[in-house]
Amino acid sequence: MSQEKQRPEWVPPEGGDEFTTNVMHGVEGGHDGMPGARSMPRSGHQRHRRRQLSVDDHVQGVLSGDRSILARTITLVESNAPAHMEMAQEVLKHLLPHTGNSMRVGITGVPGVGKSTFIEALGVFLCQHEHRVAVLAVDPSSSVTRGSILGDKTRMEMLVREPNAFIRPSPTGGTLGGVTRKSRETMLVCEAAGFDVILVETVGVGQSEITVRSMVDFFLLLMLSGAGDELQGIKKGVIELADALLINKADGDNKIRAQAARTEYNRALHYLAPATEGWRTRAYTCSAVTGEGIAEIWDVITDFRQKTTETGVFQNRRRSQILDWVYTMVEEHLRTRFFNDPRVINTRPRIEQAVIEGTLPATVAAQELLHIVEQRET
Numbered sequence: 001m002s003q004e005k006q007r008p009e010w011v012p013p014e015g016g017d018e019f020t021t022n023v024m025h026g027v028e029g030g031h032d033g034m035p036g037a038r039s040m041p042r043s044g045h046q047r048h049r050r051r052q053l054s055v056d057d058h059v060q061g062v063l064s065g066d067r068s069i070l071a072r073t074i075t076l077v078e079s080n081a082p083a084h085m086e087m088a089q090e091v092l093k094h095l096l097p098h099t100g101n102s103m104r105v106g107i108t109g110v111p112g113v114g115k116s117t118f119i120e121a122l123g124v125f126l127c128q129h130e131h132r133v134a135v136l137a138v139d140p141s142s143s144v145t146r147g148s149i150l151g152d153k154t155r156m157e158m159l160v161r162e163p164n165a166f167i168r169p170s171p172t173g174g175t176l177g178g179v180t181r182k183s184r185e186t187m188l189v190c191e192a193a194g195f196d197v198i199l200v201e202t203v204g205v206g207q208s209e210i211t212v213r214s215m216v217d218f219f220l221l222l223m224l225s226g227a228g229d230e231l232q233g234i235k236k237g238v239i240e241l242a243d244a245l246l247i248n249k250a251d252g253d254n255k256i257r258a259q260a261a262r263t264e265y266n267r268a269l270h271y272l273a274p275a276t277e278g279w280r281t282r283a284y285t286c287s288a289v290t291g292e293g294i295a296e297i298w299d300v301i302t303d304f305r306q307k308t309t310e311t312g313v314f315q316n317r318r319r320s321q322i323l324d325w326v327y328t329m330v331e332e333h334l335r336t337r338f339f340n341d342p343r344v345i346n347t348r349p350r351i352e353q354a355v356i357e358g359t360l361p362a363t364v365a366a367q368e369l370l371h372i373v374e375q376r377e378t
């Protein structure tokens with residue numbers, strides 16, 4: 001099975017055949033870009049590694065919080081092989097009733113802002129307060145830069161040692177669609193395993209903030225102060241997705257500047273529509289290194305959950321997120337079918353040429369292309 005070449009579930013129009021190969025390399029090479037995953041070398045778990053797990057083994061293992069099986073179930077969920085995908089869906093179906101009981105927090109910010117350091121500080125804080133924390137990453141570029149995001153484990157040294165924490169780097173898989181599916185399903189698996197806080201780190205590239213916003217309850221934007229123009233480095237529109245702005249590195253000489261930036265942002269936020277109905281996005285400061293402000297930002301998140309649950313906004317968002325997700329997958333599937341259709345591939349050059357030369361109206365070109373696919377299907 002692992003030798004077989006597979007198309008990923010979504011291939012960009014310009015992806016070409018190579019895309020298949022790239023994806024398969026990821027799958028063959030250990031499916032998740034995480035050599036030596038989090039398999040705990042406990043003797044009791046050793047035997048599970050030798051044999052194939054059944055659907056029931058996966059379900060029971062995850063529900064009982066067996067970390068080795070949890071890691072293997074996530075690996076299954078991340079696989080692109082059809083047999084694995086089928087089994088993964090079966091496992092997920094059984095896990096579904098046990099999901100949804102966590103606070104899902106997305107964390108974004110420019111490289112170097114301190115996301116990993118912050119997640120470690122918050123994660124350790126939460127573990128000390130009886131929470132169980134799963135850290136996931138969404139990084140569609142990680143198949144290229146391989147593990148840049150959470151790969152540097154030394155950065156989360158303390159959190160890695162917490163028995164109540166689980167860290168999973170971004171799945172490889174090339175496309176944002178593939179990475180997103182895997183991350184969403186991994187999140188569900190972690191919830192079923194009893195993690196009550198899910199922290200999702202994203203790099204600020206491409207569409208990844210929007211993707212992560214669409215899978216979390218609370219979206220946190222980490223920022224820096226005093227980098228010249230206050231908005232420098234932050235993509236336009238990202239502030240509008242955030243439920244809180246957190247100015248990190250508010251320590252030492254930087255503290256006063258961070259506080260000034262907070263005032264400045266709070267003034268600016270006044271003029272923006274909040275990301276979440278009935279909630280006011282504000283700016284805060286913290287230091288991921290000293291830990292100052294970590295407890296406070298968790299209070300903000302807790303307060304958010306309570307307020308939005310009371311108004312029903314929390315549940316509504318989750319409902320619309322899951323439906324949006326269904327249609328996103330439908331769209332991606334249709335798009336793949338269209339662009340991978342050999343007749344579409346053959347006809348495109350001729351039609352594109354005619355459009356460029358001005359002999360064929362764009363609308364007619366679109367109709368002709370769609371007609372090809374529709375013909376095949378009936």
Ligand SMILES: Nc1nc2c(ncn2[C@@H]2O[C@H](COP(=O)(O)OP(=O)(O)OP(=O)(O)O)[C@@H](O)[C@H]2O)c(=O)[nH]1
Nearest residue numbers: 110111112113114115116117149248249287288289
């Ligand atoms: N002084 C100070 N330094 C910090 C703080 N948080 C992070 N740093 C430092 O900033 C640097 C970058 O931190 P990371 O946590 O790796 O940043 P990141 O946002 O995860 O970076 P990427 O993963 O590359 O996007 C490291 O050298 C950290 O030690 C902080 O609160 N105060």
Ligand SMILES: [Mg+2]
Nearest residue numbers: 115116149150
């Ligand atoms: Mg990082």
